[in-house]
Amino acid sequence: ADNLNYQNWMAQRMMRALAFPEVREALRELMEQLAQMGMSRERIEQIREMIQANMQGMQEQIDQFAGQRLAENLSERPRQDNVDSLMNRPFHALSDADKKALQREVKRLAAVLRTRIALRQKRAKTGQMDPKATIRANLKYHGVPMEIKHRDKVRKPKIVVICDISTSMRFCSELMLSFLFALQGQVRKTHAFAFIDHLESISEDFSGSNADEAIASVLWRMPSGHYNTDLGWSLNDFNNEYMDTLNGQTTLLIVGDGRNNYNDPRIDIFSMMSRRAARTIWLNPESPLMWHGDSDMPRYAPLCTDVLKVSNLRELAEAVDSLLTT
Secondary structure, three states: OHHHHHHHHHHHHHHHHOOHHHHHHHHHHHHHHHHHOOOOHHHHHHHHHHHHHHHHHHHHHHHHHHHHHHHHHHHOHHHHHHHHHHHOOOHHHOOHHHHHHHHHHHHHHHHHHHHHHHHHHHHHHHOOEOHHHHHHHOHHHOOOOOOOOEOOOOOOOEEEEEEEOOOOOHHHHHHHHHHHHHOHHHOOEEEEEEEOOOEEEOHHHHHOOOHHHHHHHHHHHOOOOOOOOOHHHHHHHHHHHOHHHOOOOEEEEEEOOOEOOOOOOOHHHHHHHHHHOOEEEEEEOOOHHHOOOOEOHHHHHHHOOEEEEOOOHHHHHHHHHHHOOO
16 A cells, blocks of 8 residues: 555656646646637537547556556665665764765765756746747647747756865765756856865866766865864955855855854854855754854854755755755
């Protein structure tokens, strides 16, 4: 019963992704428009039956595909159970073998997110149906609604991301950069930076086609060590050299734990950055209960649009999904 419910859920999700409800509504509106144009009721009913038959055939194909995927997933259940467990395990509790497994998994997740986000952006882009444009486009089909026209209303996001790659944050930021590299097609422009005790632009590293090489280049150039994290000084670097990357169309994304080793957090600069950006999102593996000691999150957080906890891969993937679709 659970497997059947999952198959039905998967099929319904696929139909929503293919905009089945919107197509049904568009069909209803088109029938009304065709009737107003004087088309006979018999001809309208023939068109309606033809389209509904096509939609029914597609729905049956989706049900069949969902069943096949379910069977494939069940055959791989032991491995998937292990991956699911790792996705819920905090980054700080992962072994080296666990990290390698999640590095492979993040590529699969990125591909899934890329497809999902592209579909959402396509649906948002097409937005509300345009009845007049739809009728004009289908005159060449003698009134048969073969093409549905919509009004455009979406723009891909522009992102400025600043990642803490110190020892405590290194793996989380590495996975985040992997996501962003894979999802470049769903982003209008990305300016990427990394810091430990100073800030470096890493956008140039992501101009190639190999994510592993790009990330390895950044981590090699900025090795972890015993020197102290200094976000305040890194914000000062950003203020001096890169502030013009922020504007009213930019999402500012910070990936870090907000720990400054009691250095000046430069709240003044961060406040200026937040005001310049359209929104400011902070991804932090620590919950607010841990924001004490050398953590400056209690001072940074009020300046953010949102602060999301990303202590494991599942939370990080959900944050990326939300970031690129809202």
